[in-house]
Amino acid sequence: MFALLDRLPLKARTALALLCFVGFGIGLGLFTSSVAGSVAEGLPAGSDGRADLERLASIALWTPLIVAPIGVILQMSVWFSIVRVLRLNVAVIKxxxxxDLSPRMLxxxxxxxxxxxxxxxxxxxxxxxxxxxxxxxxxxVTxxxxxxxxxxxxMTAAADATAGELETVARSAARTSEEVGAIAEGTQQMRHAITEISANTSDVSRMTDDAVTGVSRASGNVTRLQDSSQEINEVLRTINAIAAQTNLLALNATIEAARAGEAGRGFAIVAGEVKELAQATATATEEIARRIEGIQHDTSETVDAVSGFSDIIGQIAAHQVTIAAAVEEQTATTGTMVDGAGLVSAGAEQISLAIGAVSSAADEVRGAAEETHRAVDDLTGTAARLHGLAAVFRS
Known part of the structure; x- marks a missing residue:
């Protein structure tokens, strides 16, 4: 029964309570009046007790008529106070x-x-x-x-810029590697050329030694000719002229040998001219031989000339030693250059590998940045939706 009452609206429950209160008051008055009348009928007429009961019955009969309006007034006051509060609170709920979250219930x-x-x-x-x-x-979040x-x-812009710079560096490293390879090849060829020059220098040194030996023998022969005839003076002048030219050519040969241009080509040319002069000297000597026919004459001037030629050859030998030392030093320097070119080439290759690794890392950074950008776009959209939902409520 109480569960059924709980399901009724508040107005219905209030009206039902009012009816119950009025009915209870009317019933109580009628019951009291009926009981008092019945008791009064059993008493003698004109007695004080009967008169009192009749008055009580009359009062009990009028009591509901007085109590009912009072109950209605009280119930209506309670009703209006409850309804007023409920209406205010319902407005807050709406x-x-x-x-609008700012209003509060009363x-x-x-x-x-x-x-x-x-x-x-x-x-x-x-x-x-x-x-x-x-x-x-x-x-x-926004x-x-x-x-x-x-x-x-x-990050994306930096990754793109890094990729461009790495590409430029990679091209530079490739060009450097090619140039270093060309330098290494040229240095290797230089090493072979210097090796050949060194071998030729050794040959020239042996030839110079042989020339010194030959000059020594010629000096002995000239010494033995010191008793030759004075008739060969004219021929001796020719020999002196040839010796002077030989000295000049020998000096040129010394200069050419010192320069060591094109692996001693100048020295070979001078040696050829010396050979031609030697042939002319031989011809003159034959003429002298025919003229003196066993006459020995003092050839002290010839001895001096041969001695000077020996000195020139000695100078050539000294310069040849210097050239050999320079060639040896150049050989060592060239070897160092070849080794350095190899190291530079290996370093350029390592740089290329490192650039490849850094380029891969830059690509990964670019991919991560793009994924981050997409995630941020999604997060921004979610934040916008949350902001829209929160904007529905007013504080």
Whole structure:
């Protein structure tokens, strides 16, 4: 029965309580009047007790008519006070349903309605704080998303710039490797050429030694001719002229040998001219031989000339030693250059490998930045939707 009453609206329950109160008052009055009348009929007429009971019955009969309006007035006052509070609180609930979180219920007393209003106000306060926190969080997320978006854009631009610079460096490294390879090849050829020059220098040194030996023998022969005839003076002048030319050519040979141009080609040319002069000298000597026919004459001047030629050959030998030392030093330097070119080539190759690794890393950074940019876009969209949901509620 009480469960059925709980299902009725508040107005119906109030009206039912009013009817019950009025009915109870009328019933109580009628019952009292009936009981008093019945008791009065059993008493003698004109007695004081019967008169009192008749008055009581009359009063009991009029009592419901007096009590009922008073109950109605009291019930209506209670009704209007409850309905007023309920209407105010219903307006607050409707405002909250419309998204306005600022109104609060009117709390009257500590009964169920007051407890409900207090709980509702507490709930709305916490809900208002939650919505404000959501708005702040959405604003912070939006700000952070903007920062992340700018950072991802910067990362993407930096990765693109790094990739371009790495490509330029890679091309430079490739060109450097090619140039180093060409230098290494040229240095290797230089080493072979210097090796040949060194071998030719050794041959020239042996030839110079042989020339010194031959000059020594010629000097002995000329010494033995010191008793030759004075008739060969004219021929001796020719020999002296030839010796002077030989000295000049020998000096040129010394200069050419010192320069060591094109592996001693100049020295070979001078040696050829010396040979031709030697043939002319031989012809003159034959003429002298025919003229003196066994006459020995003092050939001291010839001895001096041969001695000077020996000195020239000695100078050539000394310069040849210097050339050999320079060639040896150049050989060592060339070897160092070849080794250095190999190291540079290996370093260029390692640089190319490192550039490849850095380029791969730059590609990964670019991919990560793009994924971050997409994630930030999704986060921005989510934040916008949350902001729209939070904007429904007004604080």
């Amino acid at each position: 405002a909250a349903a419309a998204g 709390v009257v007393g500590k009964d169920e309605l007051g407890q409900m209003a207090t709980a509702f106000n507490t709930m709305m306060g916490r809900f208002q704080e939650t919505v404000a926190g959501i708005r702040r969080a959405v604003d912070e 700000t952070s998303a903007g920062s992340l978006q700018r950072a991802s854009g910067t």
